[in-house]
Amino acid sequence: MITPQCLKLRLTSMVLEIHKSATKDEIRKAYRKAALSSHPDKVPEEERATAEIKFKSVQEAYDILYDEDKRNLYDTHGMGAFNGSGEPGMGAGPDIDDILAQMFGGGMGGMGGMPGGMPGGHRPPKPRRSPNEEQKYEVSLEDLYKGKTVKFASTKNVICSLCQGKGGKEKAQAKKCSTCGGEGYKQVLRQMGQFLTQQTVPCTTCNGDGQFFSPKDKCKKCKGNKTVEAKKILEIYIPRGAREGDKIVLEGEADQVPDQEPGDIIFHLVEIDHPTFERAGADLMATIDVTVAEALTGFSRVVIKHLDGRGIELKHPTKSCGVLSHGQVLRVPGEGMPIKRSDARGDLYLNVNIKFPDDKWKPSPAVLEKLKEMLPKPDPLIQADTVDEVDYDPKSNLDAFGANDPAGGSAWEDDDDEGETAQCATQ
Ligand SMILES: [Zn+2]
Ligand SMILES: [Zn+2]
Numbered sequence: 001m002i003t004p005q006c007l008k009l010r011l012t013s014m015v016l017e018i019h020k021s022a023t024k025d026e027i028r029k030a031y032r033k034a035a036l037s038s039h040p041d042k043v044p045e046e047e048r049a050t051a052e053i054k055f056k057s058v059q060e061a062y063d064i065l066y067d068e069d070k071r072n073l074y075d076t077h078g079m080g081a082f083n084g085s086g087e088p089g090m091g092a093g094p095d096i097d098d099i100l101a102q103m104f105g106g107g108m109g110g111m112g113g114m115p116g117g118m119p120g121g122h123r124p125p126k127p128r129r130s131p132n133e134e135q136k137y138e139v140s141l142e143d144l145y146k147g148k149t150v151k152f153a154s155t156k157n158v159i160c161s162l163c164q165g166k167g168g169k170e171k172a173q174a175k176k177c178s179t180c181g182g183e184g185y186k187q188v189l190r191q192m193g194q195f196l197t198q199q200t201v202p203c204t205t206c207n208g209d210g211q212f213f214s215p216k217d218k219c220k221k222c223k224g225n226k227t228v229e230a231k232k233i234l235e236i237y238i239p240r241g242a243r244e245g246d247k248i249v250l251e252g253e254a255d256q257v258p259d260q261e262p263g264d265i266i267f268h269l270v271e272i273d274h275p276t277f278e279r280a281g282a283d284l285m286a287t288i289d290v291t292v293a294e295a296l297t298g299f300s301r302v303v304i305k306h307l308d309g310r311g312i313e314l315k316h317p318t319k320s321c322g323v324l325s326h327g328q329v330l331r332v333p334g335e336g337m338p339i340k341r342s343d344a345r346g347d348l349y350l351n352v353n354i355k356f357p358d359d360k361w362k363p364s365p366a367v368l369e370k371l372k373e374m375l376p377k378p379d380p381l382i383q384a385d386t387v388d389e390v391d392y393d394p395k396s397n398l399d400a401f402g403a404n405d406p407a408g409g410s411a412w413e414d415d416d417d418e419g420e421t422a423q424c425a426t427q
Contacts, residue, residue, distance in 0.1 A: 130257040137267040139238055141274040145307035147240035151233055157255040158230045160222035165258035167226040172217035177206035184210035226258045241338040244271040282346025283336045289355050295324040326354040
């Protein structure tokens, strides 16, 4: 369940913030622009070979930045994680970092482990939008079936109302930061594998602003932080029929940052496994238990409780099916999951599990004799010239099947495929 704590996707550092601030959308746009300008078809013949290499690199860069896992890997290990050399910047063709710098107009200098860093004295532009806050939201199948509105309290940073995000008192003047010379960023050397690389990181003295207020000039309300924490009740609506991976976006509800449009809070729905139902798209599947007596003689009862609490009743036998077999599948049209933005529903597949009596069932010999008389007779006897009566273990399983084969070739492998399912004979 959601708590205000888990709502807060705190960014661990300014470095990460710049990194995170390039939204997928921005990456996509930058990629398109870079890909268009470097497309081999767009350049004169003599530049084609170079353009082809560059075009490939742009695609590679895009692949890395667009895929979150790869992006993390890149941030941690540099290009070495991808070109097989194990060392940053050893790939064929142009340095991927140059491409990245071009794609982002030189503004990605603070991005994680970018070897080489930014040219000194160049301050990366601030993102126009504060970062989105993305998180998983677990939903039960019941809630996905019925739809749900969830309200929760969220704590977020909002622009300080006293100083309007300035951070200082009304007439106070901010002082230029001497640590970074007012740039807000500084160059540091960092070990990247075997290399020492220069990186541009935000100045810690001024928090990347290039200036700060002296303690007596700081805004009393936000203490110079420009933002204060505020509680807000948020509401998300999970439509009926929503599924795993669906996104629910609360526009502009992420932390506020001065001079920036607030980002979104984005929930990624995660479907919690259900003990009874299995979902595939709009269809549902469940197993129902039927006794041998019911399978043979019929029943009329609720076989399963649906996700909205309704009992699903079946009558058996039907005209076309007199006896139920183990593994037989009953399809109930229109009792699957709702389909978003429509009245249609998927189907419900019921998998019949015939429950045979267990050891506690101790019928008298007379009853057994009667059953034998009533039930269908076995197939004709198997004829053989010699016959051996053997002992056997009635409670075995197939775990050891093939395990003693020295070649190991016929070891038993689990196979979920039950083969063909029993079918009703048409009468
Ligand atoms: Zn303030
Ligand atoms: Zn500074």
